Amino acid sequence: MDPLITINPEGKITDVNEATVNITGLNRDRLINSDFFNYFTEKQKAREVYQEVYEKGSVSDSPLTLKHKDGKLTDVLFNGSVYKDDLGSVLGVVIVARDIAEQKWALDLRVANKELAFQNDEKEKRAAELVIANKELAFQNDEKEKRAN
Structure with missing residues (x-):
């Protein structure tokens, strides 16, 4: 009540x-x-x-x-x-x-979930960038080896 x-x-x-x-x-x-x-x-x-x-x-x-x-x-x-x-x-x-304690708790949880989803998206973007950077580094290393031989 x-x-x-x-x-x-x-x-x-x-x-x-x-x-x-x-x-x-x-x-x-x-x-x-x-x-x-x-x-x-x-x-x-x-x-x-x-x-x-x-x-x-x-x-x-x-x-x-x-x-x-x-x-x-x-x-x-x-x-x-x-x-x-x-x-x-x-x-x-x-x-x-x-x-409204429970409503506030649910709202806080929703905000936290959105923040986590955003952070996960950012991490996925960084991971994709690292994959590209690793490929570029591997290519450059291969080129250096070819020139060294």
Whole structure:
């Protein structure tokens, strides 16, 4: 389950699910009424994304990093939208933070594989050049021997 957080217009957490408790290492009572931005490595960036939710009504796939009380960092994609009362007044924001550790690992692996493929291509080119150079050297040695005799 992804962390789900509701936040009031002042940026204070009003509710969380168990996944949020697990990813922060803090109990629900400690999280509620605390400053939402304190749980990210880049507080200002979290504020900007939060403001964007208010301005646009929603955001999706904004990358942020959540921090656990023990220092563990978790890269997440931040998705949020405003929620309103029956009269259309904004009451706050609902946030879902999707853990992208596995996606990031797969992306890093893909980049590493591309680099390895590139290096292999370069090695094959150098090997082909060495074959040509060896043939040329053998030819030159043969020519030197002919002249020496």
